Amino acid sequence: MTWLGRESRTRPGGALQAFAFLGALAVLPVVMGRHWQVNLLVFTLMYAGLASAWNLVGGYAGYAALGHGAFFGIGAYAMAIGTTHLGVGTGYRPFLLVLPIAVGTALAVVPIARLLLRTRAATFAVLSITVMFMVQTFAYNIRSLTHGSQGIAVPVPPFPFTTFERPFYYAMAILLALTVAVCWAVRSSQLGLALNAVRDDEDRARGLGVQTELVKLIAFSLSAGLTAAFGAVWAYYISYVFPGFAIDPLLSLGAILMAFLGGRHTLWGPVVGAALIVPAQQYFAYRYGASHLYLIAYAALFLIVIYLLPDGILPSTTQRLNRLRTRSRARTTPDLLPMEALNPRGESE
Amino acid sequence: MHLIVQATIGGILIGGVYALLASGQAMIFGVTRTVNFAQAIFAILSAYLSYTLFSDFGVDPFLSVLVLVPTMFAFGSAIYIVFLRRLTRSGAELALLVLYAMAIGIQGTLDYFYKTNTRVISPGYTNHSWTVGGYQISEVRLFAFLLAVVVLGSLHAIRQHTKLGRALRATAQNPTAAQLLGVNVERVSAIAMGLGVATAGAAGAVFGMVVPFNGNSQYDLLSKLLSISVLGGMASMPGTIVAAVILGVVESVVAAKISPDWSAFSFLVVLFAVLTVRPQGLFGRRLRGAL
C-alpha cells in the first residue's frame, strides 16, 4: 500500500519508472529541439533537481530550510571563479568542475549546518535564510574574487549554434537523475526512516536511539552539495553570475513551491511540481516580462497550493486512489486521517 | 574615538527603530508561534504610504504615523483572520511560508504601483541636526528614536496593565491553558498580529526618512530583523530590544570604522558567535525537552 508515496517494500514498478524517466530525459531535447524549448527544458530540469534536493531536508526531515539559494550561489560562483581565475578552459572541461564543487560544498557546509541544526522549527527557518544573506554579502564584498556587484562573466563555450543548449541540457539531466537517485536511496535506507522519524517527533526519535544530529547533518550536506552542483552548471549556461541573481531568495522559494505542489513527502513530487511550474513561469516571464507580475503570480500560486493542496498533487491523487480501492474492497480502515497524520511535527519547546 | 562615539550615538538612535520593528515581530511570534516574514515588507508598505501622504498631501511623516498605525493594525489582524488562523493546527512552518509568499506578493504589488526606483521621504528638516558636546545628533533620527520609545512604552503598558495584556501574555505562555481560562485565543492572536504589524506601520513611516528604500529593500531589512529575532531569543521583548540596539551600534560603528559594505555582515558574525554558545539566543528559553 502506498502511503504518501512511502514504501517499505521495493516495488517492481520502481525499475520501470526509472527507465521511463531516463528514456524521457534522453530523448526530450531531440523531440523538442528548438532553442526556446531546450532552454525551457534546461530550467525545468534544474528546478526539478533543486526541488528534489531541497526535499531531502525540507520534506523528508521536515526542516523548513529557506536559504538553499546560498548553496546554489556558492556553486555558481565556484564555477565562475574556476573558469575565469583558475584557467580550466572552455568547452566541456568546465563540466569536470561540477563534481568537485558539489563535494566541496557538501563538506564545507558541515560546520555551519551543525550550528543551524541545533535549532528547530521557526528558528531554523530564520537562520537558514540568514546564511543566504551572509553568502550574498560575501559575493558583493569580496571583490577580488567575485568582482562585487559587477559580477563575473563566464567564457561562452564554442558549442555549435544549432545544438548550443544540449550539453547543458544533458548536464542538468545527469544531475537530476543523480539527485532523484540519491533521494530514492535515502528514502529506501534506514537514513530515510530516521529522517522521517525526525520529521514526526525528533525528541522521541532521540529517545529511541536515533542519531538525530548525524542523520540531519547527512541530509543537509547532501542537499547543499546537490544544490551547488546545479548552481555550477547554471552559471556556465547563462555565462554570467551576479550576487543578486545567483543568490536569489526567490530561487529557494521557487524550489519549495514546486516541492509543495508536487508533494513534498514523495519521491517524484518535486519533479512533477517543477514540470508544472517552470514552463508556466517562463511563459509568464516571456509574455508579460514585468517582474512585479511575476512576483504576484508566484505569491498567489503559493497561497493556492498551501490552502487547496497542502499535501501536493501526488499524495492527493494516491490518497484518492487508495480510498477508492479500500471502498471497493469494503474494508473497515478509516479513510479520513487524523490531523496529526497529515501534520506530524508538533512543536515542543 | 570621536568617530566611534559618534557612530554609537547614531547606532543607538537607529537601533530604536529596529527595536520597534523587531519587537512587533517578537510579539507575533510569542503569541502565534509564527515568524512574520512579511514584517519588513509591511514596514516598506508603510514607508510608501507615508511617502504618498507626504508628497501628495503634504502630511508630515511623523503625523502620518497616526493614520498608518491603525491602518496597519487592521491589515495585520485581517491577515491573521483570513490566512493564518486556519493554519495554526498544521504547524508554524506553513504559516511562515504563507507570510513569506505574501511578502513577495506585496513587493510585486508595490513595484507595480511605485516602480522600483529607490525613494526617500525628505521633509524640510531631514538634514537638520544638533551638536551636543561636539557630537552631531540628527533631528530625524532623534525623533524616530523618541517615537520608538513612545510606541514601545505603550506596548509595554498594554502588556503589563490591561486585561488584553494579560490575555496576550497568557496565550504566549500556554495557549491551551489560556483557552481553558476563558481567553479567546484566536481573537488575542489576531490582535497580537495587528499590534505587531502596527509597529511596522510606525517604524516604516519614519524609516523612509532615514534610509532610501524600494520594494527590494525588504530583504535587507528582513535579514536584519530575523537576525535580531534570533539573537534576542525569538519571543523575548527585552531580548529583542537589546539585540536591536546592538545591531544598530555594531552596524554603524563598522560602517564608520571599516566600511559600510560589511556593516550588515558584522552583525551576522556576532549572531553566529552568540549562537555557538547559546543556541537559544541571548534571552531565549532552551529549545529542548519534552513533556
Next chain:
Amino acid sequence: MSALLAVEGLTKTFGGIVALDQCSFEIAPGSLAALIGPNGSGKTTAFNVITGYQPADAGRLSFGGRVVRRPDPCRLQRLGMARTFQQARVFPGLSVLENVVLAHHQPWHALLRRRVSVTDRRRAEDLLGEFGLAAHSHVPAGMLSYGQRKLLEFASVLMGEPTLILLDEPTAGVNPVMVDTIEHHIRRCHGEGVSFLIVEHEMSFVMRLCDPVIVLDRGRPIACGAPQEVQNDRSVLDAYLGD
C-alpha cells in the same frame, strides 16, 4: 548488590515552581517499581530529567553502575534505558511496523542499510503480533486509536532491548481490556529480566503489580517500600488527602 538506577539530590525548578526537590531513590536490578504521588508532584519531571529530556539543576544520576554526567536520551537508550510518554507518542507518518523497527539501536553505518531489513522486520512483526497490532503493521501510526498507540509505543520501546523501562501512566486513557493487555506485557517482560519504573495513577494496578512503591510529594520521595507498607503510611495518606 549495586542499584540499576540511582538518583541523588535531583532538583529541577521551573521559574518559581520546584518540580523536583532534592529527590533521591534507587531501583534495584530486576525490580518492578512504581513511582506514585498526587498530580503535579513531579513524577513526569523526574522521568524527563532521568532520561535526559530536561537538564537537571542539580543532582547525580547513575545507571547500570556508572555515573551519567550529562544525560542524553540517545546515549541513555544505547545504555539500555527506555521510556514512554504520558501522552502516548508515536511517529504518525511512519507505518506501525516502521515505528517499531526504528527503535533498534545500531551503528552509524547501518544507516546505509535497507529501510526495513529482513531480520528487523521479523523481530518487529513478532513484537507486533504479541501486542495484537500485526494486522495494522502497514497502516500509518497516526491512524491508530489512542489505546493502540500506547501499545505501539510500548512495543517500539521493547525493540531496543532495554534493561530498564520507564512507563509514564501506561493505563491512562486506555480501556479496561487494554489495561489487562498492558499488565500482561509488563509481567512478561519483567519475567524476561527487564526492570521497570512505572508512574501510575490507578492504585489497584500498582498494588497488584509493583514492589517497591516510591511515593513522591512536592518533588520529594516521602515513602518507599512494599505496597502494603506504603498504603498504611501516615505521611502518604496526608500527601494524598491534603494537609
